[in-house]
Amino acid sequence: MVTQQEVFHINNKIFKLFMEEEEILRIVVTLAQRINKDYRDKNPLFLIVLKGSVFFGTDLLRNIIIDCDIDFISSKSYGNSMDSSGNVLINIDHLDLDNRNVIIVEDIIDTGYTLKAIMDTLSKFKEIGIETVALLSKPEKREVEVNIKYIGKEIPPDFVIGYGLDYAEKGRNLRNIYILEK
Ligand code: IMP
Ligand code: MG
Numbered sequence: 711m712v713t714q715q716e717v718f719h720i721n722n723k724i725f726k727l728f729m730e731e732e733e734i735l736r737i738v739v740t741l742a743q744r745i746n747k748d749y750r751d752k753n754p755l756f757l758i759v760l761k762g763s764v765f766f767g768t769d770l771l772r773n774i775i776i777d778c779d780i781d782f783i784s785s786k787s788y789g790n791s792m793d794s795s796g797n798v799l800i801n802i803d804h805l806d807l808d809n810r811n812v813i814i815v816e817d818i819i820d821t822g823y824t825l826k827a828i829m830d831t832l833s834k835f836k837e838i839g840i841e842t843v844a845l846l847s848k849p850e851k852r853e854v855e856v857n858i859k860y861i862g863k864e865i866p867p868d869f870v871i872g873y874g875l876d877y878a879e880k881g882r883n884l885r886n887i888y889i890l891e892k
Contacts, residue, residue, distance in 0.1 A: 714884060721878055723877065724890070725891065727886055734873055738766065741862055753811065754813050755813070757781055757805075758783075759784070759817070761882065765873050765874040766817050766873065766874055781804075783801060785800045785827070800828055802831055802832070809837045812832060814841070814842040815842075819846070819856065821853040841859040843858075843861075847865070848864070848867045848868075849864055865889075873885065
């Protein structure tokens with residue numbers, strides 16, 4: 711494996727190592743074990759939210775051993791800034807989710823606006839069951855109440871990159887997670 715640096719510079723911001731790959735994967739396996747137990751015989755449909763959840767979603771799903779389906783949605787709320795705009799665009803035109811048990815797969819819940827918008831959009835389907843699995847959550851930054859059934863780890867209200875998470879589209883490719891140095 712290619713050795714990665716402990717510090718990254720993006721647009722004059724400094725990000726330091728926060729969670730190593732081993733810790734991330736331990737958390738992912740624990741989440742998968744809980745879902746395997748809770749959703750046996752429920753044939754869940756995992757909705758991976760692009761782009762941030764791409765690595766989390768694929769690692770999680772490789773540890774799911776029950777009958778399931780996988781699909782993707784995209785949501786966009788962040789530009790180059792580190793603050794949530796509250797404006798969230800979600801693309802679900804390709805989905806028919808009537809009578810499905812859906813598990814939304816999110817990288818990180820910050821203000822909660824994105825997850826709330828996804829849930830509101832999905833609620834138009836008939837007899838849909840909706841739960842969420844999020845790798846990370848920043849409870850101190852929450853602005854709208856959202857119910858998250860599976861949370862990997864609660865973290866401080868600081869910006870993080872790596873393992874799919876970006877700052878200005880950079881840093882998604884990193885194997886570890888790095889936190890903004892103030
Ligand atoms: P929310 O709508 O404020 O809850 O933000 C949700 C989305 O913003 C997440 O799905 C991420 O894509 C992005 N986001 C929130 N916090 C961070 C962060 O610390 N680093 C990178 N992306 C983030
Ligand atoms: Mg996201």
